[in-house]
Amino acid sequence: MSNSNRFLLFQFKPHKLHKERILVEKEFKDSENKILRKRSRFNLPKLLEEIRKVDFTKLYDFMKTLKKMDILILIYEYPYKEETNETRKKINKILGEMYISTVGRTAWELFQQDVEDPFLKELIKLSYRKDQDKFLGIDRDHLQIIGKAFEAKEGIIFGLATHLLRSTSNSKQVLGKWKIKEGSILEKKLITFMLLKGLNEDFIIQRDGVETVIQFFNQSTSNDYKSLLKVYLEARDYKVYNYKILEQAIRRLFDPRENSEEWNFLSQYGLEQVKRWMYTNELKEFFDSDTNSARFDYWKRFIDYMENVIPLKSPVVAFIYFDDFIVVEFGEIGSAYFYHRNVRVK
Template sequence: MENNPRFHLFAFEPDLLREVSRKVEARFKNVEQSLVLSRRAVLLPKLLEKIRGLSFTEIVPFAQSLKKMEVLLLLYDYPFTSETDETRSKINVILTTRYSGTVGQRAWGLFQQDLTDRFLQDLIRDCYYQDRVGFMGIEETFLRLFEPAMEEKQGIVHGLVSSLQKASFSTREVLKKWKVKEESLLEEELIKRLFAASLSDDRIIKKDGVPYIVERLEYLSLQDYKHVLKFYLEAREHLQFHFLIMEQAIRRLLDPRERETEWDFLSERALKQVHRWLIGNELKKFFETDENNERIEYWKRFINYMNHVESLKDPSVVFIYFEGFVVVEFRKIGAAYFYHEAGFQQFIHSKIHLANFKHSKNTAKKESMLKDTNSMRHGIKLFINKLDHRGDWQRKFDIQMRQYLKE
């Protein structure tokens, strides 16, 4: 039979059947909701009047006697913010007594857009305790993370954030399994609080990955973004910053060397680390065409002593500013020129603004204008030294750098 071409092995995959079932269920649910809402104007006022007149001891028997239509009226018009606290508590008892998956789904959906209503939070807790195993159809592994949140005295959101921090699964996966809707207020608040509580170390970054962190940060308002970013930056030195996070920060807040007011939420120490990261990034871009990384690795050691760097495209050159002196490095590996800062500013840097420099197409000539070996000009100290990058050049540079930094 196995070799008979008229017979084929068949494995049933009910994916299509499930999809059709979901569509039919959704269609009837919409019809049901439309029917309920069409009767709302007539039935709901009378129902609410009865509820207001009942004592709490009468609510459970009353709830058990209600028709499904009447329960759905309460559910689809929830949360009744114009009613008294007593009436709202009674409605919660009714919906909990007549609990179904629809009640849980409706409550969870409403909560994602209203995080402060305490009656809505109470209803979610009651629904959860009614259906600890199957609440919202959430998988057991992820539903267990709900338990602490339901018991959290500071509110469900606070508890969910705590569970997210402790979860071994990625934040993206947990939120999906919890059926948190994308771009909902709940998602935004969870991400904001989670990052504020967790970005001071690298655990969540390792768990979720830098691209995800950057993706979620992008959705935060500027005020919330600054609030969260502060925790990240204040806890690190510049060498611990992640490129994608910093790239986003510079894009959203602009370069602090040009718009420092956008960075006034940081301490002086943290802002200094941002400046150092920018210096390091500038040097990295300049030296990226070197066949080896020797120059960038060397200068990275001195970033903490640098005031700033400035690079030109033509000629391709970088000016590295220290306290009292400047180092000039050229893209083409040759010699580095060391100048006294005051003399450099007056006699070297000033040349880049001259017309014969800006409009010249002779790169070699422009480079030569930045090489001046006169120790003094007009009584002002200028040239200090030039050191090439041949042989054991790092040792020679170290000797000179130690001397210059002491001075």
């Protein structure tokens, strides 16, 4: 009887209903696109011809004759690069004055793949002014940043990238909040800008993680990658190079001692730093089987004076080149030899 007044908590999570809703929405969206394609094929040529003919002073009267379907058709086939600037201005004016959320959402998706089109940029700004705090469903804090970027004198990309550079949040999280699609041209430009301006310090690597930075490098073109790597390498001493970043560089560009052409983007200083990093790691690996680090600790003091290090696996021997002599280290402790260029000295 004492348990009769107790009730078990019950939570209902309609997973199947949620999945079904997503399927219905997708089916509806596909059907809507089919209708738009069909309507566009028949109605758009006539609509464009009317827009070309109408004078700017009579554009508002012309808008009164348009319906929502006309606006959907106009944004569906945007950005009309083959039209004159005057016609494109009219189209933007119509889409701005008769704004619906589909206009802003489509413009933002198109801009991410075509970041240079001036009319597309203007349409995005118009969309933001119309939607304000509802634009793309982005939360208020991130929307304020986008709003400032849209008004930046240096351009939208500069405004967004500057915040991305300074943000304390992970860059991928921020890009997601801005509804920027992974792999888009806009994403690549923002990331490249951020890395070019920020890789001279460790902040971005610490904030995003080295694995993410390496992923960004992998997505870069050859020229962009070299530009980014140059910033990273020439801003610091080889002693603090990140192993994974350098490992990726050697794998992608090969050994600079054997393939110098791939490394000619670096200054002499930068190239020497890379080589010294390689000497250090080759000696560390060679002495790795020692019971202690005494031999490695001894030789790493002279890294800055070395001209090359060539380790061999069979026989286990390492040639350490200096200006006037060569040191031969064997796998067995206590078997080092020094050779002058012309005379052997034991």
